[in-house]
Amino acid sequence: MRTHQLNKPSKLYRSVNTTTRHRSNNPGAEYRWERNRKKVGEELQAKRETMHGRQKRGRDYTPLFHFLIKQIGKSWDDIFSEVCGRLDTTKPVFWLVALHEHQRRELVCIGESSFYPGLFVDGNGILQQVNPSITGKDVQVTCRCCTHTYIGEPVPQLD
Numbered sequence: 001m002r003t004h005q006l007n008k009p010s011k012l013y014r015s016v017n018t019t020t021r022h023r024s025n026n027p028g029a030e031y032r033w034e035r036n037r038k039k040v041g042e043e044l045q046a047k048r049e050t051m052h053g054r055q056k057r058g059r060d061y062t063p064l065f066h067f068l069i070k071q072i073g074k075s076w077d078d079i080f081s082e083v084c085g086r087l088d089t090t091k092p093v094f095w096l097v098a099l100h101e102h103q104r105r106e107l108v109c110i111g112e113s114s115f116y117p118g119l120f121v122d123g124n125g126i127l128q129q130v131n132p133s134i135t136g137k138d139v140q141v142t143c144r145c146c147t148h149t150y151i152g153e154p155v156p157q158l159d
Helices: 029-035 040-048 062-070 076-086
Strands: 107-110 113-115 119-121 126-131
Touching: 062 107, 062 113
Parallel strands: none
Antiparallel strands: 107 113, 119 126
């Protein structure tokens, strides 16, 4: 057994296979064409840059969202410092957590059909749920072909 891995906290995201059938890789623009459009003064830097893109595709942040929901009522500074060490980027945190009042939403849709309660940081620096009375019944099913979920649980479709 490896002792150095026992104390290491697990990541709050999963890698998703983006090369399977019927899954878009979200290809975006070709970086190789962009690389050669650098200005003359930046020519040396442009030739040293790699062909690797800047986007990180194939990430599933469901473990992060579940972690944040379990942390409701705790200090935001403690939560955020732990999250920073377990993520590749902090952007997904703010898909769920609103730092300003105008950003608050009762229900947050991640992707096409995965819903989570909206979270915010109150004046005392505590992570709170925007509307604690929200349940899976409040999710509006927009199409019958998709399975809508609320915090990972399937939402019943109305007939």
